Amino acid sequence: MTVFWKPWQNIFSICLVLCTTAVLSAQFQLQPLNSTVQQGSDARFIATVQGNWQIMTWTVRQIMVLTIPAGGNTTSFSPQFSARFCSSGNTSCVEFTIHNVTRRESGPVICTMLGEYGSKTAQLHVEESGTVNIMEGNMTVIQDQEVKFQCVATAWFPTPTISWTRNGQAINSNLYNTTSMADGDSFNSTSVLTFQAISNTTVECQATVQTLTKPQSSSVFLVVVPKPPNWTVLIAVVVSFGGFALLILLIIGLIFCYKRRKKKQPNYQDEMR
Numbered sequence: 001m002t003v004f005w006k007p008w009q010n011i012f013s014i015c016l017v018l019c020t021t022a023v024l025s026a027q028f029q030l031q032p033l034n035s036t037v038q039q040g041s042d043a044r045f046i047a048t049v050q051g052n053w054q055i056m057t058w059t060v061r062q063i064m065v066l067t068i069p070a071g072g073n074t075t076s077f078s079p080q081f082s083a084r085f086c087s088s089g090n091t092s093c094v095e096f097t098i099h100n101v102t103r104r105e106s107g108p109v110i111c112t113m114l115g116e117y118g119s120k121t122a123q124l125h126v127e128e129s130g131t132v133n134i135m136e137g138n139m140t141v142i143q144d145q146e147v148k149f150q151c152v153a154t155a156w157f158p159t160p161t162i163s164w165t166r167n168g169q170a171i172n173s174n175l176y177n178t179t180s181m182a183d184g185d186s187f188n189s190t191s192v193l194t195f196q197a198i199s200n201t202t203v204e205c206q207a208t209v210q211t212l213t214k215p216q217s218s219s220v221f222l223v224v225v226p227k228p229p230n231w232t233v234l235i236a237v238v239v240s241f242g243g244f245a246l247l248i249l250l251i252i253g254l255i256f257c258y259k260r261r262k263k264k265q266p267n268y269q270d271e272m273r
């Protein structure tokens with residue numbers, strides 16, 4: 001009897017351990033586990049818990065910033081951190097908010113429950129949108145001249161994606177070059193656009209990062225004035241025409257002289273005879 005039951009007992013106890021672990025980890029969830037937000041906005045995390053719990057704490061920047069007892073008032077380290085039950089009186093869902101996020105809050109956000117629930121860690125990424133400016137400002141050029149615009153994006157994190165438009169149409173990326181460099185804990189990017197001026201154009205430079213819904217932009221006007229009549233070409237034409245006419249005259253003159261000499265020659269021979 002015992003010989004038969006031993007393996008069954010072992011399987012049963014293994015199952016018990018596995019199943020309880022699975023159930024326990026399913027009882028407490030944190031979402032999102034990876035969050036990217038704009039600096040200055042609010043970052044929200046949701047903890048959902050099954051079963052009765054007593055105390056939940058939230059840790060940001062290695063500092064415990066907030067404590068929520070299931071049945072009491074929330075204690076916050078600063079007004080930047082707040083928490084509430086997703087629906088009042090229902091402790092199974094807690095929403096934790098970091099208001100006006102700065103780059104300093106980037107990193108792990110840890111939710112810890114007192115007791116066997118343990119803790120869960122989410123990663124917070126904070127993006128920063130800086131400024132963007134076309135350095136040249138409005139420009140006036142002569143038709144067909146090559147124009148160059150330089151767009152400078154300052155104080156971005158991470159490096160912004162820079163694009164250009166001409167009269168609202170995206171410009172082919174092989175017409176511009178973008179370089180970025182770190183400036184302390186953010187980035188400056190410079191993009192140089194070159195093209196041939198054909199007609200009056202609105203040129204816009206746009207910079208964006210993943211979380212920006214509308215890119216930052218800077219735009220300028222390019223006024224193209226028609227080419228003035230090209231005097232050098234005209235002079236060259238006149239001069240070459242003049243030269244050609246002179247050459248023709250010279251040739252005619254030479255032929256004339258030759259003919260006269262040819263006529264004169266027999267006369268001379270006649271005289272000799």
Ligand SMILES: *[C@@H]1O[C@H](CO)[C@@H](O)[C@H](O)[C@H]1NC(C)=O
Nearest residue numbers: 033034035036123124125210
């Ligand atoms: C988390 O998000 C960041 C930024 O969007 C991304 O670079 C990173 O790969 C993500 N990590 C995971 C584990 O998904």
Ligand SMILES: *[C@@H]1O[C@H](CO)[C@@H](O)[C@H](O)[C@H]1NC(C)=O
Nearest residue numbers: 068069070071072073074075
């Ligand atoms: C929560 O705070 C309110 C007022 O701030 C107070 O009246 C109430 O007694 C507090 N509840 C607990 C459980 O501490």
Ligand SMILES: *[C@@H]1O[C@H](CO)[C@@H](O)[C@H](O)[C@H]1NC(C)=O
Nearest residue numbers: 048086087089090091092093
């Ligand atoms: C609390 O909310 C969860 C879903 O968020 C729901 O499943 C549960 O029934 C609610 N409990 C009570 C007591 O309303």
Ligand SMILES: *[C@@H]1O[C@H](CO)[C@@H](O)[C@H](O)[C@H]1NC(C)=O
Nearest residue numbers: 039040041080099100101102
């Ligand atoms: C957000 O934080 C920044 C820097 O800490 C501060 O200058 C700004 O006034 C804050 N904005 C709000 C709306 O609290």
Ligand SMILES: *[C@@H]1O[C@H](CO)[C@@H](O)[C@H](O)[C@H]1NC(C)=O
Nearest residue numbers: 136137138139219220221222
């Ligand atoms: C460019 O011209 C537009 C209108 O012609 C004007 O509104 C704008 O201020 C000018 N920008 C600069 C940088 O001079």
Ligand SMILES: *[C@@H]1O[C@H](CO)[C@@H](O)[C@H](O)[C@H]1NC(C)=O
Nearest residue numbers: 174175176177178192193194
């Ligand atoms: C961009 O840089 C590459 C290599 O430095 C160069 O060949 C190319 O002509 C540049 N394009 C523009 C539009 O400046």
Ligand SMILES: *[C@@H]1O[C@H](CO)[C@@H](O)[C@H](O)[C@H]1NC(C)=O
Nearest residue numbers: 154155181182183184187188
């Ligand atoms: C980035 O841009 C700012 C403002 O234009 C400037 O003061 C700073 O020196 C730049 N940093 C680098 C590394 O170019």
Ligand SMILES: *[C@@H]1O[C@H](CO)[C@@H](O)[C@H](O)[C@H]1NC(C)=O
Nearest residue numbers: 143198199200223224225226
């Ligand atoms: C561009 O606009 C200016 C006036 O704003 C005008 O004088 C000029 O002829 C225009 N150029 C072209 C190529 O249309």
